[in-house]
Amino acid sequence: MYTLLDKSVIPRLVMNQTTSTCNRLTWIEAEKTWRAYSTVPRDMCDHYGLCGANGNCLIVCQCLKGFKPKSQERWNLMDWSLGCERKKPLSCQEKHKDGFIKLSGMKLPETTHSWVNKSINLKECRAKCLNNCSCMAYTSADIREGTGCAIWYGDLIDIRQFPASGQDIHVRMPASELVLVGVVSSGMLLLGCYYYLHRRKTELKEIRERDRNYEGEPEGELELPVFDLTTLxxxxxxxxxxxxxxxxxxxxxxxxxxxDGQEIAVKRLSTSSGQGSSEFMNEVILIAKLQHRNLVKLLGCCVQGEEKMLIYEYMPNGGLDSFIFDKTRVEQVLDWPTRFNIICGIARGLLYLHQDSRLRIIHRDLKASNVLLDNEMNPKISDFGLARTLVGGDQAGGNTKKVVGTYGYMSPEYAVDGLFSVKSDVFSFGILMLEIISGRKNKAFYNKNSQNLIGHASQAWHL
Incomplete structure (x- = not known):
């Protein structure tokens, strides 16, 4: 990934030059050298010029403030190559009618069409930009001292956002757009906060009413921390x-x-996911109410625009599947006492869900990858997106027309007829226990008698 630390050497390199021409050439050559160290993209935004002219990449492409897509139709199809154009033209010669908006936390645009001068301050840099109709943006040439001047002409290419460590850049705007941006930003912020809080309360209430399959739900709103997208x-x-x-x-x-140094795991809802908002809200509501040492702890959620994310405690040893299905790791790390402790921990977590929690919950997708291990190899059940609650303590199960979960762990009555109960989870637990003991996947196991892992275990038991 491009790093601002590497990028920051560019302004420093030009400080030893004596003319503006040399400054600009050194700026360009330094950036080329920097890019040579960054040839392998590490996320989508690392691809050069992904968002086209005047586009900014933060997870996905968006136009800079005061700009709009050149082709909204192609933009909607996630084809950002045409970039963005101004909503309103600059006043140009009537310089008093133009101004600047400051964008913070940015990777600076490419410097092919740029000019650098180390001897003028930021105020002089602003004035110089206003006096040139082609000047589109300016910033400090030396970000350490906030001195010097770097100016861009024409379209701004290859911008992306680094919320924690990016630089400030001042982008030129017509006065009318500056007023609009200020008013709209303030209004939208207030309206957005109100709308988001109202929408979140409404969604939670609707889901809770729709999925109220148990008695005795405690009154009051869920007290679940909400994380900001920029923070994540x-x-x-x-x-x-x-x-x-x-x-x-x-x-x-x-x-x-x-x-503050706290490590977290962020689960991000994919737009192409087979699961959707209902599963997301289901998991928020269910796991927020559950507290047990063998269940992964939910720390908060993020619902911002199209983004929906769940924030969990970080489990340093990852999924159980990465151990039991790796021959080397299973032999070196999972001795029999450790395996026994893992099996017992999963059983305790499952017993809590089925019997000891204030809700009776059927997980419906208990499998090796949904059991995470902490730094002491203690197991914690995760992923409650497909879980279902049962009414009261007497209901044994339910049925559904939509069978979800993972084949190989599903009980026959659930896979065929959609009937689920605590017994469904117990069946899945049995498969998982066999996998922990044998180090083999149920679906991938076949012996010379064409038996799966269950048949093989049954035969070995009777022997």
Whole structure:
């Protein structure tokens, strides 16, 4: 991934030059050298010029403030190559009618059409930009001291956002747009806050009413922390592929580190996921109410625009599947006492869901990858997107027309007829226990008698 630390050497390199021409050429050559160290993209935003002219990449492409897509139709299809154009033209010669908006946390645009001068301050830099109709943006040439001047002409190319460590850049705007941006930003912020809080309360209420399959639900709203998208983007290095822990039916999961040093796991709803908003809200509501040492702890959620994310405690040893299905790791790490402890921990978590919690919950997708291990190899059940609650303590089960889960772990009555109960989870637990003991996958196991893992275990038991 491009790093601002590397980028920051560019302004420093030009400080030793004596003419503006040499300054600009050195700026360009330094950037080329920097790019040579960054040839392998580590996330989507690393692709050069992904968002076209005047586009900004933060997870996905968006136009800079005061700009709009040149082709809305292609933009809607996630083809951003045409970039963005101004909503309103600049006043140009009537310089008093133009101004600037400051964008913070940015990777600066490419410097092919730029000019650098180390000897003038930022105020002089602003004036110089206003006096040139082609000047589109300016910033400090030396970000350490806030001195010097760097100016861009024409379209701004290859911009992306680094919320935690980016630089400030001042983009030229017509006065009318500046007023509009200020008014709209303030109004939208207030309206957005109200709308978001109202919408979140409404959604939670609707889901709770729709899925009220139990008695005695406590009154009051869920007290679940809400994380800001910018905070999560910063914590995960803008959802870098290097921080990706895995991916399931819900979407990818990323490791993150908050500003206070706390490590987290961020599960991000994929737009192409077979699961959707109902599963997301289902997991929020269910796991927020559950507290047990063998269940993964939910720390909060994020619902911002199209983004929906769940934030969990980070489990350093990852999924159980990465151990039991790896011959080397299973032999070196999972001795029999450890395996026994894992099996007992899963059983305790399952017993809590079925019997000891204030809700009776059927997980419906208990499998090796949905059991995570902490730094002491203690197991914690995760992923409650498909879970269902039962009415009161007497209902044994239910049925559904939509069978969801993972084949190989499903009980026959659930897979064929959609009938689920606590016994369904117990069946899945039995498969998981056999996999832990044998180190083999149920679906991938066949012996010379064409038996799966269950048949093989049954035969071995009777022997």
């Amino acid at each position: 983007a910063s914590a995960t290095d803008n959802f870098s592929s290097d921080n990706k822990l895995g991916e399931g039916g819900f979407g990818p999961v990323y490791k993150g580190t908050l500003a």
